[in-house]
Amino acid sequence: MLKVEAIIRQEKVNDVKNALSNAGFLGITVYDVKGRGRQKGYVLNFRGREMRVDLIAKTKIELVIDDKALDEVIKIIRENAVTGNIGDGKIFVSPVLDVIRIRTGDRGKEAI
């Protein structure tokens, strides 16, 4: 089992979410996050005073999947989150030791 964490543009979250659910990946967790990558931030202007904001608001989508689904999930996320500009985000993949469904006590793949 793998955990996929995708940090994407806020305005792309609906497209990614809908595409994932259409492909059968219903369970996701979504966070509002802030961070910095190569996009570096932007300049705001309050009462004539410029301020650099270098932590940019992004959305993180997290889901746990079977190893075999990884390529499909990555494809779905990339297709729906890409604009081609700097700041489209990143996908991190890491192993998951176990999953437990709290209601039933199911473990492992059954519980995803």
Added chain:
Amino acid sequence: MPIDTGDTAWLLASSALVLIMTPGLAFFYGGLVRKKNANAIIMQCFACILLVSTVWVLYGYSMAFGPDVGGFVGNLDWAGLNGVGLEPNEGYAATVPHQAFMIFQAMFAIITPALIIGAIADRMKFSAFLIFLLLWATFVYNPIAHWVWAIGGWVRGLGALDFAGGTVVHINAGAAALVGALYLGKRRGFGKDPMLPHNVPFVVLGTALLWFGWFGFNAGSALASGGLATSAFVVTHTATAVAGLTWLIISWLHKGNPSLIGACTGAVAGLVAITPASGFVGPLASIAIGAGAGAFCYAAVQYKNKKGFDDALDVWAVHGIGGTWGALATGIFAEKAINAAGNNGLLFGNAAQMIPQIIGVAATWGYSMVVSFILLVIINKTIGLRVKPEEEAVGLDLGQHAEEAYVD
């Protein structure tokens, strides 16, 4: 007649009350949009105060209320408030300084274009908006205000009754809103992405400020302190409460939930509908007008949702339809016993009053839609109306203003 201090005090207080409606509207609209566009829509409302106030003194008041040219518009004799001094103008308001009447009218000229903003929310360039605002205030608001309210105006000459601006303010803005929403096209992602109101308490705050300010709008339109102002105050309050209650109940029965935004929208619909009638009808008539406003405007919102055009914050349904109902209801429920300067309506044996009411409504719809459309096309063909798609995606606060409503 000499200046009456009570009348002057009430009209100046009313002017301040009507001014606060525009920031109130900004909160109403600001709460209804997504948080990435909150500053931008509040900014558009605020810009109406800044720009319209300036041009109102320069030439706007003269175009709207100055010496008549063919029943259509005022000439520029009063430009720069030339001759508009501290002595009363007997024709408009005989007991207050002319400048008090002028500044009261300025507040109406400010809020009318601000109402349109709800229809074109979240997708118009601020530069294009400012140009539209200037042209619309000049070529749509000023002439229609002249037709209906100015000495020599042709709609006023027909005997049409519009106490505080059902045609001039609400139908006028609602008609322009419909054209604007259709011509600009839908917001990006409309019908696909959830576009939820980002702050419902702001909507309630805005509604409260509108309701509060509307006492100046309607009761102030008596242009005097006393019986007529009191009557207008009472029917304004009553119709608003009834309309909010009506909307609440209808939407509850229809959708299964009693919605706070619905109750607020219904109250605004009631304020709109009672506006033209407020100086001519009694308390029981105001209950009928409020109930009609809640029901008709609710139906109009459902119709819009079914048709799928993106009048984002329902300006057409609330102001266009609410204003039309109010203008026609004035012709139904008006009675001379309330205001001797008015007339009796349909229910009081004068069915003929419906004719000037209908002509006033139709002329306002027609002129506002046609001229608004022409202005939008001109701006679109020159500098363009819409923001870039990526600006719309990231939100107008950052895209247009580099200033976010919520930074942390």
